Amino acid sequence: MAQAASLLSLREQIRRIEGVGASMVGGRKGDVRVPLGLPEIDRALPWGGLPSAGVHELISGATKADLFDGAAVGFAVFLLSKFAAANRAVLWCRQKNRGFDRLYGPGLQSLGLPPNRLVVVKAADDKEALWAMEEGLRSAGVAAVLGEVGKLDLTASRRLQLASEAGDTAGLLLRPPQKTLAASSVLTRWRIEGVQAGGEIPTTAWEVELLRCRYRSAGHAQRWRVEENHETGAFFVAADLCHRPVEEGPIRATG
Amino acid sequence: MSGGLRVISVDALARASGVVPGVTLADGRALEPNLGAIDFDGPGDAEALEKLAAWGRRYTPWSGVDDSFERPPDGCGDLWLDISGCGHLFGGESALLEDLLMRLERNHIAARAAIADTPGAAWAMARFGGGGLPPTKAARQSGERSPRACVATERSPREWALENTILPPNRLRSYLEPLPVLALRLPGPTVEALSKVGLRRIGDLIPLPRAPLAKRFGPELAKRLDQALGSRSEPLSPQAPPVDFIARIAFPECIAQREDIEGTLERLLEILCKQLEKSGLGARKLTLRCDRVDGGRQHLHVGTGHPARKPSHLLRLFREKLDTVEPGFGIEAMVLSAPFTNPMEGQQDDMEGAAQQNGQGAAELVDRLSNKLGNAKVIRLTPQASHIPECASREAPAMEATPANEPAWESLAKPAPRPIKLLTNPVPIEVLASVPDGPPVRFKWQGQHHRIVSAQGPERIAPEWWHLEAGHPDQTTRDYFQVELQDGRRLWLFREGLYRPDNPPRWYVQGVFG
Numbered sequence: 041m042a043q044a045a046s047l048l049s050l051r052e053q054i055r056r057i058e059g060v061g062a063s064m065v066g067g068r069k070g071d072v073r074v075p076l077g078l079p080e081i082d083r084a085l086p087w088g089g090l091p092s093a094g095v096h097e098l099i100s101g102a103t104k105a106d107l108f109d110g111a112a113v114g115f116a117v118f119l120l121s122k123f124a125a126a127n128r129a130v131l132w133c134r135q136k137n138r139g140f141d142r143l144y145g146p147g148l149q150s151l152g153l154p155p156n157r158l159v160v161v162k163a164a165d166d167k168e169a170l171w172a173m174e175e176g177l178r179s180a181g182v183a184a185v186l187g188e189v190g191k192l193d194l195t196a197s198r199r200l201q202l203a204s205e206a207g208d209t210a211g212l213l214l215r216p217p218q219k220t221l222a223a224s225s226v227l228t229r230w231r232i233e234g235v236q237a238g239g240e241i242p243t244t245a246w247e248v249e250l251l252r253c254r255y256r257s258a259g260h261a262q263r264w265r266v267e268e269n270h271e272t273g274a275f276f277v278a279a280d281l282c283h284r285p286v287e288e289g290p291i292r293a294t295g
Numbered sequence: 296m297s298g299g300l301r302v303i304s305v306d307a308l309a310r311a312s313g314v315v316p317g318v319t320l321a322d323g324r325a326l327e328p329n330l331g332a333i334d335f336d337g338p339g340d341a342e343a344l345e346k347l348a349a350w351g352r353r354y355t356p357w358s359g360v361d362d363s364f365e366r367p368p369d370g371c372g373d374l375w376l377d378i379s380g381c382g383h384l385f386g387g388e389s390a391l392l393e394d395l396l397m398r399l400e401r402n403h404i405a406a407r408a409a410i411a412d413t414p415g416a417a418w419a420m421a422r423f424g425g426g427g428l429p430p431t432k433a434a435r436q437s438g439e440r441s442p443r444a445c446v447a448t449e450r451s452p453r454e455w456a457l458e459n460t461i462l463p464p465n466r467l468r469s470y471l472e473p474l475p476v477l478a479l480r481l482p483g484p485t486v487e488a489l490s491k492v493g494l495r496r497i498g499d500l501i502p503l504p505r506a507p508l509a510k511r512f513g514p515e516l517a518k519r520l521d522q523a524l525g526s527r528s529e530p531l532s533p534q535a536p537p538v539d540f541i542a543r544i545a546f547p548e549c550i551a552q553r554e555d556i557e558g559t560l561e562r563l564l565e566i567l568c569k570q571l572e573k574s575g576l577g578a579r580k581l582t583l584r585c586d587r588v589d590g591g592r593q594h595l596h597v598g599t600g601h602p603a604r605k606p607s608h609l610l611r612l613f614r615e616k617l618d619t620v621e622p623g624f625g626i627e628a629m630v631l632s633a634p635f636t637n638p639m640e641g642q643q644d645d646m647e648g649a650a651q652q653n654g655q656g657a658a659e660l661v662d663r664l665s666n667k668l669g670n671a672k673v674i675r676l677t678p679q680a681s682h683i684p685e686c687a688s689r690e691a692p693a694m695e696a697t698p699a700n701e702p703a704w705e706s707l708a709k710p711a712p713r714p715i716k717l718l719t720n721p722v723p724i725e726v727l728a729s730v731p732d733g734p735p736v737r738f739k740w741q742g743q744h745h746r747i748v749s750a751q752g753p754e755r756i757a758p759e760w761w762h763l764e765a766g767h768p769d770q771t772t773r774d775y776f777q778v779e780l781q782d783g784r785r786l787w788l789f790r791e792g793l794y795r796p797d798n799p800p801r802w803y804v805q806g807v808f809g
Binding site for chain 2: 102103107108109110111113114115117118128129131140141142143144145146147148149150151154155156158159160161162163164168172175176179180181182233234235236237239240241242243244245
């Protein structure tokens with residue numbers, strides 16, 4: 041009993057030392073949480089939503105990247121719409137050579153992101169996209185920054201995390217399908233795959249898996265099926281797909 | 296004369312068809328069925344004249360809009376330029392006049408100009424010299440005394456016969472004598488009274504004694520006559536030149552280090568921003584000029600989307616570009632100027648107003664990104680009222696201000712679903728669908744087959760009929776389907792054209808859903 045208590049207090053100390061995300065859990069900083077509006081997922085996150093600062097990685101779950109891949113982007117737009125809710129702007133760093141497409145205002149609008157709050161940067165390559173992301177994160181002028189980045193190493197993700205803390209801005213990294221997951225210092229890591237909604241008409245439906253989350257509390261599911269209600273346009277969690285209790289113990293190594 | 300739309304001013308082509316100022320538009324259209332009509336815009340014309348006067352400053356610092364004569368609106372305007380001492384800079388007075396008229400003509404501003412010793416004479420020659428043609432000419436004056444020039448311009452975009460006149464000094468009388476009395480800038484009733492007694496030309500008036508003239512027709516007549524002939528002076532006040540925002544620092548010993556350059560820039564920015572604040576303006580464009588010891592000059596330019604006068608923000612915009620400065624043997628002076636400014640209200644730098652701060656933060660971020668990457672690479676999405684899907688959403692540089700008449704996104708929302716990404720060029724695919732207009736069942740793309748699990752549609756989007764040419768009106772009609780594939784992806788397909796047995800329609804993928 042005493043051991044569990046001292047472990048808890050040790051964990052708290054480490055969280056406080058480690059900075060953002062940790063401070064959010066402890067409630068020390070002027071913490072602002074952005075709830076996703078999906079109670080099952082919000083419960084699984086230690087912050088009850090996404091924190092206002094910190095970087096999250098969204099990985100596409102498609103078998104291979106091609107022109108018709110939209111699920112991860114859709115989920116990213118959904119997350120952005122939550123950050124843009126309080127009449128704040130969001131920044132999207134796209135890459136010109138990636139895909140032969142452009143963002144379409146009416147579609148973004150139907151997912152809940154007002155296009156007039158969006159600023160898009162058309163970067164030439166990963167380096168420019170990362171630079172623009174860092175500028176955006178550090179500036180504190182936008183609520184969130186979404187960047188499409190192909191290759192990301194530990195140093196780059198660390199830089200983004202520091203910039204995010206400095207500017208109190210959330211960062212989202214949209215990655216193409218990955219065979220192996222490299223180490224990175226992001227707060228959460230998700231894999232998103234589009235799935236059949238199974239209805240008469242096409243409806244947005246994703247399988248969202250939380251691969252990794254720092255400071256996660258124990259015992260919650262990590263894979264959900266998120267669908268859109270066709271009439272209202274609101275999203276809801278249709279099913280909990282994987283329930284795996286996480287054992288209490290020393291803080292697991294990140295990975 | 297009954298009411299109705301009346302023609303105020305015509306161009307040469309209309310005049311040739313018989314349409315003259317004063318007729319009603321209906322009569323004009325009867326004379327010339329293809330008559331094009333533009334609404335008279337008094338304030339707009341006045342503003343344009345002011346801008347022309349500012350442009351006229353390229354010839355002389357003394358230029359302005361002429362408002363010495365009240366007359367009913369006739370689509371024309373007068374400008375004058377005092378070109379004393381400026382003629383030789385352009386290769387002589389006639390060369391100056393030619394240059395002026397040529398530039399006006401190139402910009403589709405019909406004008407006539409004249410040069411004379413007095414503004415009165417210049418005005419008269421410009422409007423009435425060359426006999427027979429309708430008014431508006433400029434007059435210029437040359438001589439030992441202050442030469443001046445009047446430029447009268449018309450706002451009509453068509454061409455007039457261009458004439459120019461240069462009055463030699465001391466020959467005013469002989470040029471003015473044949474001109475009608477109207478050329479003296481007299482009010483209508485005076486002109487009528489004069490014509491009743493047979494005084495129709497300026498030449499008739501000159502020999503008459505002044506005192507009875509003034510007594511009978513008012514002091515205005517004598518004044519104008521004297522002004523035209525030069526016995527009474529007529530001072531003209533020029534348009535106020537725009538305020539220049541400029542700050543300059545020269546060094547007793549040249550500098551070459553990057554920190555010194557940046558430090559000087561910081562001081563220059565503080566001086567300039569104070570100037571801007573006093574005038575209630577913010578900078579939209581700033582230019583830094585570094586003068587080197589060897590005579591070389593370097594310019595750095597920075598632009599902002601919204602007017603700015605925060606030194607720290609502007610310094611950051613410059614910092615990216617300071618690396619490109621080559622000091623050479625040393626920089627001896629640095630000059631910072633704001634060539635383009637906009638009005639800006641008071642800024643609360645230290646207030647916590649969250650919304651304003653965030654708006655400002657986002658604007659400053661856009662400035663930084665645009666200055667580093669280029670305006671075309673930092674964009675926002677603008678809505679357009681169009682049925683054609685690819686036209687409904689457009690990309691515009693984020694630095695540009697939102698136009699006032701831009702529709703709101705909410706007002707253009709469509710009930711049917713729309714994709715989040717649109718392919719720049721629709722991708723052709725081979726589709727299996729039930730004829731004639733059933734939903735697609737499977738399609739093949741890049742050698743791969745995809746099975747369609749469910750589909751919604753069709754949503755028919757016909758081309759905007761007012762843009763259609765005669766021919767095959769239904770060939771570019773599109774029937775859109777939102778489809779869901781077996782692997783969970785959702786796409787936006789369309790069939791182009793209606794089904795014909797001999798010419799199967801083509802299918803394309805245009806968008807990707809989330």
